[in-house]
Amino acid sequence: MEIERVRTRIASDLHDDIGANLSLIAGLSDILRQQLPSSDLRISERLSLIASVSRRSVDAMSDIVWAINPNRDQLSDLTQRMRRFATETLGSRGIEFRFDSPGLDHNTNVSADVRREVFLIFKEGVNNIARHSHCAFADFRIESDGGMVLLKMSDNGVGFETAGADWGQGLASMRKRAEKIGAELNLISSPGRGATLIVKAPLK
The missing domain is CATH 1.10.287 (Helix Hairpins)
Structure with missing residues (x-):
């Protein structure tokens, strides 16, 4: 207390x-x-x-x-802030998006460190979509299961070749944030086929 x-x-x-x-x-x-x-x-x-x-x-x-x-230590606080940021950032650029949280227990507690790092990863991902993807639509999905939170971010933009990519400053920052909280971060993309970022992090 x-x-x-x-x-x-x-x-x-x-x-x-x-x-x-x-x-x-x-x-x-x-x-x-x-x-x-x-x-x-x-x-x-x-x-x-x-x-x-x-x-x-x-x-x-x-x-x-x-x-x-x-x-603000519950998943509901995290999802609400994510949704608001996506609305403000993508809406101003005319990018449509869907934000789903199927079966999510919004009253589940999440540690301050995890909540902060997952949100900042999400924030960087949304900014990358807005600035670089040239997409018309983005899809966000967040779930929790077995003491883990799973975040999936996808867009239908231009995509890029991930093999040998240097990640760039924004992507490198997301990877470091994931490492801080013991999370897994995977990026899937190819030219002309959009991009998908998947983050799996412990709730505490």
């Missing part, structure tokens, strides 16, 4: 203090940029960069707060 109280306090402090300050920096940067004369392009670009970095930091902070909050 003491650990949960500490986690709750840290999550609250991060959200209320650091998150609020970063949002303020982003807002003030936008206001200053709008008030600049049109000739001050270099300063305007720097203020725009400050606002952009601040907003990305707010997003990262939101992920951290969510991950350490003990009130």
Whole structure:
């Protein structure tokens, strides 16, 4: 119980203090940029960069707060956040998707570390689909069985040759996150046939 109280306090402090300050920096940067004369392009670009970095930091902070909050330790919290992120990211690019969780016990507890790493793997996978797949449709499926959670992400995009692939920065990051929690990560793809990413991780 003491650990949960500490986690709750840290999550609250991060959200209320650091998150609020970063949002303020982003807002003030936008206001200053709008008030600049049109000739001050270099300063305007720097203020725009400050606002952009601040907003990305707010997003990262939101992920951290969510991950350490003990009130978010169930599979339902993970699937809801996944679905929301997919909607925001793919919807803005006109990519249709399906998100299924057949037979999933949404009240099943999942450790904070697993929840965070699985979500960040999912987040990176969705970003890769949005930026690189050139797909029209993506399919996401999450299940749990025997103390494991199984995540499958597929798209009908251009695909690529996996043999000898260097994984790239995003894929390498996903592999490292999987290793942190003792998860298996497999990538299946070929040119012209889309891609499928499968992650199998322990719940705790």
